[in-house]
Amino acid sequence: GLEACLFDLDGVLVDTAKYHFLAWKKLANSLGFDFSEQQNEQLKGISRVESLRKILSWGGLDIPQQRQNELASLKNSWYVDMIANMRHEDLLPGAVELLNELRSNHVKIALGSASKNAKLILDNTRLTPYFDALVDGNIVSQSKPDPAVFLKGAELLQVLPSACVVFEDAVAGVEAALRGNMKTIGIGDQRELAKAHLVVDDLTHIDLKTIQNLF
Ligand code: B16
């Protein structure tokens, strides 16, 4: 049965996916090209360096590693400016209600995010106290769809992967959860996230009962 819930951050608990998109778009535009919202789906859940590599390939640009590092830092500085004023009120609908219900029912909770900015966002939105374990891009370098970020979370919580449910908005994240032998709930578009065990628009559609029914 259910023992733990593992949450992705961007696009599941907080609405930061739009800021990643805006910052990457600004970078691409500064390099003389653009990319679509459809292409942006492929960047969700993917690490910063991997994202940049994909974007540069879309623009047909071959850029030396040193310059790539500078571009990644530049994008991050824009992104950090955009999230600097995030508050508790910026959490996605249903997030706090679900976290409260899980805590009062003693379901363990971990974060499984690719982001190196995760701690900053959790602190600004006052979510940190909900988590029994935090796994982010500073701890795990393998990018989703590699399951490492979620397997590490299960390990820290001392639960089996098969007793975990992963909440994800990214195709790569759903794939990572499945490869880790975990149940997964997709947040977003049904067609995009078809491989998930269940897909909903947002966390208001989820309570403990819905999660337990997956087992
Ligand atoms: P950063 P998640 C991911 O977070 C984002 O979905 C992805 O768009 C981003 O590139 C990645 O974090 C790295 O973020 O640049 O802040 O280290 O969805 O896994 O919580």
Ligand code: MG
């Ligand atoms: Mg995400």
